[in-house]
Amino acid sequence: MSNEIPLQRSPHRRILGRVAPDLFLGRSDALAGIASLAPHASGPRGLLVLAAPAAGASELLRQAYDKFFQQHGAASPIYFQWSRNDRTVALAARRFLHTFLAQLVAHRRDDPSFVNAPPPLRDLIDLADPSDYEWIERVVEAFERARDRADERALVHLCLSAPQLAAARGARSLILFDDVHSVDKLKGEVNLGIEIAQVAVHAEVPFVLSGLRRGLLDTLNGGDSPTRFDSFTTINLETLADPDARTLVDRLAYARRVTLNEQTRDLIAQQFDGSPFYVSAFMQAAKRTGVELTSFLNCQKLYVDELMGGRANRRFNAILEEIAPVLTTRRALVRVLHDSAVNAGGKSPAEAWRRRLELEPEQLYPVMNALHTHELASFNATFMEISANPVWRDYLKASYRLQVAAEPRALVVAETLLETLKRAPQTMARHYRRASALGLRELLERFDAQRVPASLLHNDRFSRAYRGADTEEAGAGLDAETDLIRLPQVVHAASCESFHLAMRQVCDEERCAVAHGFDAMPYADANEIVWIAAEIEGKMEIGRALTEVWCDRLPQVANACGFRRVRLWLVSPEGFTAEAAELLNERDVFSSSRRQLELLTARLSPEGLIGEGASPEPPDEFEMVIPMGGDTELIAAHTVEQIARRLKFMPEAINQIKTALVEACINASEHSLSPDRKIYQRFRVESDRLVVTVSSRGVRIPTAAQQGQNSNGHDPVGESAGRRGWGLKLIRTLMDEVEFERVDDGTRLRMTKFLPR
Amino acid sequence: MTDQAGEQPVRSERAGDVAVVYAGEYLNKLSGERVERECRRRLEEGCRALVLDFRQTGMVNSIGVSILLGVIDAAERAGASVVFSAVQHQAAQVFEMLGLTRHVRIAKNRTDALAQIANSAAVGVAPNKTK
The missing domain is CATH 3.30.565.10 (Histidine kinase-like ATPase, C-terminal domain)
Known part of the structure; x- marks a missing residue:
């Protein structure tokens, strides 16, 4: 495939951004959220960025920094990445003060060279704008006194309050704190997470606090009286949506001059689940090795290389080293993780972990918590569930075979390649099936106690009345119907698999949904109802036998989950045969075809009312x-x-x-x-x-x-x-x-x- | 219309000292060159006029048109006149756009074309337009 996305000229200088703005995709809302923070404005005073691992939160903040650096006269952007490498709270606070002053001076002098190579603290006084000279000198002197007294608390307060002091002297700033969750690892008397939360909430300076979503709030909310972030807005930063991920692959291929085709592009986007980190690392590796990504084989060879020794490998190694610094413990941890992963459902009891790792509870908890924070596993009080992320699972399996089972490397590489290659078409098939699903869960969420024509939920009635009718005609007929069904007010909808794991064996996660709600007011036990909707795949009308299987299966699910009042709804692209319809009526099961679903969707959509002539989008x-x-x-x-x-x-x-x-x-x-x-x-x-x-x-x-x-x-x-x-x-x-x-x-x-x- | 129009032989016939040459379904480089060769052959035979019939021509492209200009030039040098007949809509659009219609006369069909040539000969006027 020729690379079809010419890169635009970068609108601004890159200072901290690691990728060109053209390669930073799918984050315009998040950037707008940061841009909405302005000192003295009536809008939000701060922003919490709850980031999924490897979703590119650091790059988001760096891109925001570069953007705001160009805005002269506006608040000075300050990017600071908290790191466990500082080892102590005092050293981290000192590094922040130094960074703050260097970046402030850099912005006010419009000289980005200070950002990446900050001059010594004392030199910054001389380099400062004359209007800043006096207060910076006072801050530096106060810092030196606190440092010499070895008063950690005073030092931390002083360093963290620097933005507030600067603002009081007219030097406004926007603080971008990255990896805030990592301050938990710093040693010291002061709880830095709490201090950061206090400063961020009370200072008249806007703060962006970013960190891993499973760790950030715990870090900030420690202590007896957790800080309330009422004036903050929250952004949940996920990996990229599929279209953005594909565009990213395309653009990276163009920028790195890597040849690929549409099939391999889609595989890369899917295999890395839209993670900008993994996708970028992979494309960088393709450039470095000169591999043409024109076949699944080439892709998977490179993938295995990355898994065995590339950035993906180094990332997981670093996390495991952080969690278990001692080699023997780490090896035992890999063994336990691997064994849990191959268990049914990837689960194992926490107690088994304690015994196998030979750790005391107070040693075990941080390990489990760190695995949970990095989303390598989910820690649910009594058991651990290993993440299903395929890159992590592949790494874990290869690491176990190499480090614990001591198998020959060549054998592990060969078998991993065979396995990933066999999986590639399945990955794509899964993606295509997911993309073609009718979106039952989303539809159920929109029910909102609305009334709809009954024929939309009875396939036989609909066929009798509207077979062969065009959309307009069908819309008019439905408008005239007097037999209406009141849909429930849905309060929660999720995949059926989330309630009943066995459903994974019989259908895709997207094709069966469970919605809890009320079918009448008031909110009372008697009005509580659970809808179970399932999509049956088929190119033709579904016959009686298959319909019967589903009519039996869904009540079993309801029974297993303890649902009391249940409404079943079967959907099939082409609807159901007359014999199947009889059965559906006997069992009082709702039924719809894809067309009914489209009409129903349009009725439930405020901007897509069928009666106003809207019709499903044609292929374009x-x-x-x-x-x-x-x-x-x-x-x-x-x-x-x-x-x-x-x-x-x-x-x-x-x-x-x-x-x-x-x-x-x-x-x-x-x-x-x-x-x-x-x-x-x-x-x-x-x-x-x-x-x-x-x-x-x-x-x-x-x-x-x-x-x-x-x-x-x-x-x-x-x-x-x-x-x-x-x-x-x-x-x-x-x-x-x-x-x-x-x-x-x-x-x-x-x-x-x-x-x- | 076939996709390999250029491979078909060019059909032509004589009506006195007028040659009628039938263009194929698609007038492109290859089929245009065949038409051109046939026209030159007829001019060498001593024909005093050419009728190019486009009744079957559903599509012409710019290369085909540029070759037709070569035919018009050759006819002019031989003192022969050229009439296009039965030009279909797409071809007419392209001829018009590329200015070809200023150099030839257009007839509704072959009969009309032959009549135009006969009338011009009777009054001693060459049917080609002035360049």
Whole structure:
């Protein structure tokens, strides 16, 4: 696949950011949240960033820093990463003060060189802006006195109050505290987490407090009277959503000049579960090793290399070293973790851990807590459950075999590769199935005690009334229905698997959901109800036998979970046969097809009311690859004709689009030394236009300036040089918008034709 | 329309000293060159006029058009006139856009084209437009 996402020019200097802003994706809301913090504003005074591991929280803060550094006259951004490497509370506090003053001076002098290489504390006094000179000198002197007295508490207070002191002298700042959870590891008399919380809440300075989501609040909320973060907003930072993860892979491939294709791109995004850390590390490794990521085999070879000795390996090693610094304990820990992981459900009793690790309870608790904080396992008071994250599981298995079982490295590498390679198609299949699921849980959450036509929940009735009817007709019919069903007010919805693990054996997590709620007021036992909704896969109507299996299975789940009043709802893409419908009615089970579900979704959606003519989104993009030569442009022309007809373009416009596409294909064939001799086409349908993109690899066709030679209004006939350059002139005349996009390897031409209003 | 239009032979016929040449379904480089070769052959035979019939031509591209210009030039040098007949919608659009219609006459069909040529000969005027 040619890399199709040209990087934009960076809008600002990179100071602390480790990736270009173009490669920092899916975090615009989080950045906006940080930007909303302003001193003296009426908005939130602070922000808690509860981050999933390896979700890129540090990079978020660094990108925010770089962004705010450019804003002269605004608050000075201060980025500080708390680290257990400081060893003591006093040393960490001292490093913060030094960092604070260096970054403040850097911002006020607009000199970012101080940020990465801070001058000594005393030198900062001389480098400070004249308006800051006096107060900085006083702070430094006060710091030196506290340090000399070895008064840890006074020193910590002084260092942490520096932003407040600066603000009182007119030097405003925005404090970005990273890895706050790690202060728990610092030795000292003062509980630094509590001190940070106090300062952040009470100072007239905005603070961003970021850390691992399972550790941050515990760190900040220690002590007898936990700090209340009423004036703070909270951001939950997860790994990237799938589209962002795929875009990140694409952009990294482009930036690192790594070849990949759509299949491997999707595998990388899926395998690393959208983690920017792992994806970046992997693409960096691909660049370093020169591996072409054009096959699952190449991808998985590199993945295993990363697992055995790359950044993924180093990350897990570092965490385990932090948790169990002594080698023998660490080896025992790997053994226990591995054995727990291979147990059914990945669970094992905490007591078994204590015995096998030979640790006293007060030694065991920090180990379990750290595993929990890093989300390598979940600690639930009486048992430990190992995380199902595939990268962690792969690392754990390989580490166990190498370190504990002492198997030959070559054997471990070979078998890990075989295993991950076998898993790759399953990973993708799982992803495709997940993407095609109907979203029952989300739909149940939106019920909100609304009334809907009963036929939306009775497939047989719906088929009788609306089979063959278009959306508008069906919408009108449903509007006229008087038999309505009141949906429950759902208070909690989750996958069925979350309640009953055995469901994992029979369906995907997304395809069966359980919703707790009330089907009438008041909130009382009698009105409590549980809906269990399951999606049955099938290309045709589901028959009686399979329906019966589900009609038996779901009550068993309800029974096993102790649900008292239950409503069952079966959904199948094409609905149910008449025989199945009979059974469903006998058992009083609701049933719907995909179409009913779409209509129901539209009714429950405030912006998508079916009665107002809204309809499910049609497929909006078509792609086609044709070989160059052999008049294959005609095949493309036929295709675009069909698409344009669907959009109801007039015949004349259809001819224009076809001609333009034929010319674009000829251009691609004639003006490139394409290595693959292929023309890539994409037809994107939008509400008011058709966008056709034609791209090819190889040598670029003439530049825009050269193209303009034939569009100067002269009669082309008779211009000897012009006759073979008419293609571009034609395209420009026939289409409403024509744009050439530069790509590294080849050419891309985008042509747009608007529908007449 | 086939996708390999250029491989089909070009059909032509004589009507007195007028040659009627039938373009194929897709006028591109290859099929255009075949049309051009046939036209030159007919001019060398002594034809005084060419009718290029596009009744089957559903698609033309700019390279095909540039070759047609070569045909028009050759005919002009031989003192022969050129008429396009039965031009379909897509081809007409492209001919118009690339200025070809300023150099040839367009007839509804072959019969109309032959009639135009006969009338021009009767009044002693070459049917080609002035460049």
